[in-house]
Every structure is written in structure tokens, then in C-alpha cells.
Amino acid sequence: MKRPPSHPTLPFEDTAADDQTPLEVTIRVAQPSLLGTQAALETDVVHAIEAADWRASLDLLARLRQAATAAQADSIDEAAPTLSALASNAPDSIEHAGTLIGDIAAKAPTNVWLRHVTATLVRLALAHDGTDGLAARLDAGAFPHVYRVMTASDSDRSASGPFQHPGQGHLLARALLRDALVRGLPISLDALGDRELDVLDASGLSPAWYPVLGAQERLWDVPRDRPSTAEVSAVLDTPVPDDDSARARLFWQAYRAWKAQRQPNDIVARTRAAMKQLHPELFARLG
Structure with missing residues (x-):
């Protein structure tokens, strides 16, 4: 039986390449009994964020922080204010989605937990307003972050990923780009990491x-x-x-x-x- 990796990676944990090619995303199979307490907690945090259970996400991150390395603790501390804001205003999370995503894009676009938050907010906004409605909420500075998170999500093969069908993240990202361009949003295509747009x-x-x-x-x-x-x-x-x-x-x-x-x-x-x-x-x- 093949043993699970001792330090499995989380979705969105890899960083962007220097040439701005699309992010590579790896996903850990959710088998907490095989992976140990720390890895199981990481999986639970991801699932809580995907379920938009912001309070549970905060509580689980607090537990995860107790045994975290300094770098991991910094990442958790960086994500906590955004999750706190969402937990305090859960019914209005869609109304604040554009602002929160913009803040994430400006301050911590590579934070693993906040990338999951972005993916969840995007999914909720799309279900509520469609691609045109989400395009209306985003500014040009946040758009590359959103586009890259959406296209990277296609590599997340977990059953509870943000977009449930293969390739759906890329298709929706393209439709979002179309609607943003129709609205006249000034977007740098080079920043999107999608060479087909050349x-x-x-x-x-x-x-x-x-x-x-x-x-x-x-x-x-x-x-x-x-x-x-x-x-x-x-x-x-x-x-x-x-x-x-x-x-x-x-x-x-x-x-x-x-x-x-x-x-x-x-x-x-x-x-x-x-x-x-x-x-x-x-x-x-x-x-």
C-alpha cells in the first residue's frame, strides 16, 4: 500500500511561476485517518471555507495554529481578519464579495486560505448574479487574481471543490472575462496567465x-x-x-x-x- 506523503500540499498552495503561467494546484485526498490530526484539520478548514461556514473556518484555523510552524501561523493570522469579517456579516457576504476579493488581491493573493475564500466568494456570487453581475463587482486590479483562482480550480479534483464539473472553472473565467470586457474594465491579459488569449x-x-x-x-x-x-x-x-x-x-x-x-x-x-x-x-x- 502506498503511503501518503508526510507533508501533503493543499489546493492553491503552490506559488505562481516567474513567467506568470497558470498556477499548478494539487489536492490531497481527504482521508484524515491516514494523514494524521494536522493534515485532517487542514482538510476540514478547506471544506468549511468551501461550505461558506466562516465561523467554523475560524475555529478550525485557531486549532490548526496551535501546532503550526511560524510560517504557517503567519499565513493563518493573515487570513483571520477576512474570515472574521465574513463570519460577522455572513448574510451580506455576497454584497461585500467584490470589496473582500479586492482586498485579498491587493494584500495576500497567494495566501492558501484566502485563495479558497476567493474561490468560494466567486462561486456564491456567480450563483447569485451570474458572470455579468460578478464582473460588475470587480475592479481591474482584482480581476487577474480572480481569473487565476478560477482557472486553477480545475486542477482541484476533490468532490467538494468550488466548481463541480471538469473544466468549469476555466469556462466560467472566460465568460467572466467576456462580461468584464463588455463593461469596459481595463484588464491586462498578460496578467491572466492564459496564453490562448494572446x-x-x-x-x-x-x-x-x-x-x-x-x-x-x-x-x-x-x-x-x-x-x-x-x-x-x-x-x-x-x-x-x-x-x-x-x-x-x-x-x-x-x-x-x-x-x-x-x-x-x-x-x-x-x-x-x-x-x-x-x-x-x-x-x-x-x-
Whole structure:
């Protein structure tokens, strides 16, 4: 029988590489009886954070600290204020998610416990508001931290991980990026550690066009909700703007309206005509 490692690693414990490639994540199989008291406590803390049981997380970390090394104790002490704030305002954790994630990103983005907190807050915010709602809560400084935590979570194969299906963290991170770009959030793609995004910066287009270009490159899907009749009319009745960003936003809106159509109709013809006017080269890629 293969023995478990004497010093198993926690999810998110590895640090970012110098070249900002995605974080490698390892997960310990949750078998406390094989791993000993300290390792079992670490697993329990992770599970408590994933369950958003902030008070239990604090109590378990306090127990873990009693036998911790100096470095481990520093990590626990660094995480405790954020967990205390969450435990004190548990019903409002979604409302404060953006602020808390921003604080973590600014002060302790590599802290193992706070990376789990970020993953849990992201999961709760997505369930409550979707990717567009979460994008509205984040600022540009916090976005790389969130993106990297979400994509790293795909390496967490535990049954109780933050995103339950293989690859879901990466798919949701891409959708979140799409919605943040639609909102005009100034994001450095280089900081995200996702080399497939290089095609966007290499396009020569301004970031305002990235939502459309990313959809054409199959980096993300177009949102499935159908625009209302009023929204479609607003798109079709708007004159072609002179401003590049305004043209990009209008193209994206026309693109969404076109993709939402189930069969050939007047809207299909008019949205295609609008996109051809707004950006002939991107329109030509539609086929």
C-alpha cells in the first residue's frame, strides 16, 4: 500500500511561476485517518471555507495554529481578519464579495486560505448574479487574481471543490472575462496567465472589440439570453458612431441579437447589414 506523503500540499498552495503561467494546484485526498490530526484539520478548514461556514473556518484555523510552524501561523493570522469579517456579516457576504476579493488581491493573493475564500466568494456570487453581475463587482486590479483562482480550480479534483464539473472553472473565467470586457474594465491579459488569449492582443483591435473577437475565436460563448424587442430596435435604429469603442459596443449588441435568432427573418438581415457597416472585416468572418 502506498503511503501518503508526510507533508501533503493543499489546493492553491503552490506559488505562481516567474513567467506568470497558470498556477499548478494539487489536492490531497481527504482521508484524515491516514494523514494524521494536522493534515485532517487542514482538510476540514478547506471544506468549511468551501461550505461558506466562516465561523467554523475560524475555529478550525485557531486549532490548526496551535501546532503550526511560524510560517504557517503567519499565513493563518493573515487570513483571520477576512474570515472574521465574513463570519460577522455572513448574510451580506455576497454584497461585500467584490470589496473582500479586492482586498485579498491587493494584500495576500497567494495566501492558501484566502485563495479558497476567493474561490468560494466567486462561486456564491456567480450563483447569485451570474458572470455579468460578478464582473460588475470587480475592479481591474482584482480581476487577474480572480481569473487565476478560477482557472486553477480545475486542477482541484476533490468532490467538494468550488466548481463541480471538469473544466468549469476555466469556462466560467472566460465568460467572466467576456462580461468584464463588455463593461469596459481595463484588464491586462498578460496578467491572466492564459496564453490562448494572446490572439486578442495580436489582433490589432482595441479591447472594446475583444468580446466579439473572443466569440469568433471560440474563447467564450455568446450569452444565451435573448435581447428584448426594445433592445433589438435600439441597436438597429442607432446610427453608426464615429467613436471606435461605441462602434464595438454596437457591433456586440447586433452580434448578440443575430445569434439569438432561431431562423432567417428581418432581424437577421438587418443585424448583418449593421455589422457589415460597423466593421466589414469582422463581419466577413461570420460567414
